[in-house]
Amino acid sequence: MSYLTIKDLTVRLKNGVPLLRKVSLEVKSGEVRALVGESGAGKSMIGKAVLGILPRAAKLTGGEILLDGEDLLTLPPKARRAKIGAKVALIPQDPLTALNPSRRVGPQITDRLVDILGWKRKQAEDRAAELLDEVHIQSPERVMRSYPHELSGGMRQRILIASAFAAEPKLIIADEPTTALDVTVQKQILKLIREMQERHDTALLFVTHDLGVVSKISQSLTVLYAGMVIEETDVRTFFAEPGHAYSRALLAATPKYTDPDGSLMPVPDSIISQVEQQVAAFDAQLKR
Template sequence: MSFLSIQDLSVRLSNGIPLLRSVSLDVSAGEVRALVGESGAGKSMIGKAVLGILPRAAHLTDGRIVLDGEDLESLSPKTRRQRIGARVALIPQDPLTALNPSRRVGPQVTDRLVDILGWKRPAAEARALELLEEVHIEAPERVMKAYPHELSGGMRQRVLIASAFAAEPKLIIADEPTTALDVTVQKQILKLIRDMQQRHGTALLFVTHDLGVVSKIAQTLSVLYAGKVVEETGVEHFFAGPSHPYSRALLAATPKYTDPDGSLTPVPDSVVSAVDAEIAAFDAKRLEAGQR
């Protein structure tokens, strides 16, 4: 049984522009599923819909989000927040803006343990120290007392990873967690997330535009274009030969580390036009059926 099941999820802006078009996907316990596609494809919007933090102008118009057997849309706002807070965590893209600059690091890690699990503050602080050590932060006692601006970007991201795993969530949504880091630190953080996920057995929904990252961390992936899933498959099958023309074009456009001097291959206009026509036909069919 899937821990997270998204069924025919549609999200629109107040002006009617669709952001997600009947998205369906499942994430099983312990599974790592990647959401890939170009900027604006709707990858992060799926995570926001699950967490209940859609932008104010965006609205869920159709579909269901089932978390651990519960339909989140059937719950009261308070109960939904409690369920999500206890079972789901987020590793955001920019560690500097995600951490509160006016608070020391320690309380920002222990808050989840105190507020969600009801731990006493001393026990939460002891667990926070263990987590900071687990994410390979040296001198965790000093880091606990530091402010975010006193840490490097890589250390801030490690703090966010520790915070995400603090309450032992069953699902973590990682929204391009290495984008704001330099290449060397990206590799370290990616390995850390993978090791932590395997050690804790946590399901992971990993948002990225980097297919190189997908090959290293994910088991399954969903390819999005204009808010629609155009292909869903296993990672090995995808890299052996994706079935959708857009997926093949994305793979062909990925820089090859084995050929650093090779030219880049953009997604052909013909492929973009064909996928746009596919999306338009999908919208027309839903409109005719009276769906939103």
């Protein structure tokens, strides 16, 4: 059964320019869904809309976001915040800026448990230590007393992952969680997210521009172009026989691990204009 259901989600800039064009997608409980697209395709915007952190310049103008069957957009702001805080968590893109530099690491993991969910401090601290152990951090007590600047980027991303899983959320949104890390660390972090997701049986919406990552982590994927869903399928089908010409072109433009020396094809102009026509037709249909 699907945990997150997005129906016809439309987000526009204040001046009316659409960022998301009636996006619909589902993430089932315990499922990993990748959200793929070029920069600016709106993949992060979907995650932000779900988490209620759209930038001030953007405005949600239509659609539904159902979390466990309940429409988040009809809830009053306070109730929505509390529900998101309890059920959804974010693994951010850049671990170097996502931790507050003037606070110790420990309270940044436990704060949601204590302040929002009403845990006892001691209980939350034990839980944080346990989680740090799960993300393979040695001597959790010492790390919890540290400030972010005393820790490496990989270490900080592990802490952010531990923090995301702290409240046992039903859905985690990972917004390009490996993009800011160097390649060797990327692999470990990817493996770790996978491992944690399986252990906690959490649904995961994995936002990425890297098709190589998709095959390693997710079962299903949604391809976006210009804020429009181009293709929605399971990973096996996608890599075997992508349904949309744009998806095929995207795949041809991605280096393959099986054939690292193979030649790469940039996405041809003809295909770009084909999708652009599709977008224009869609916009025209919306106006009517």
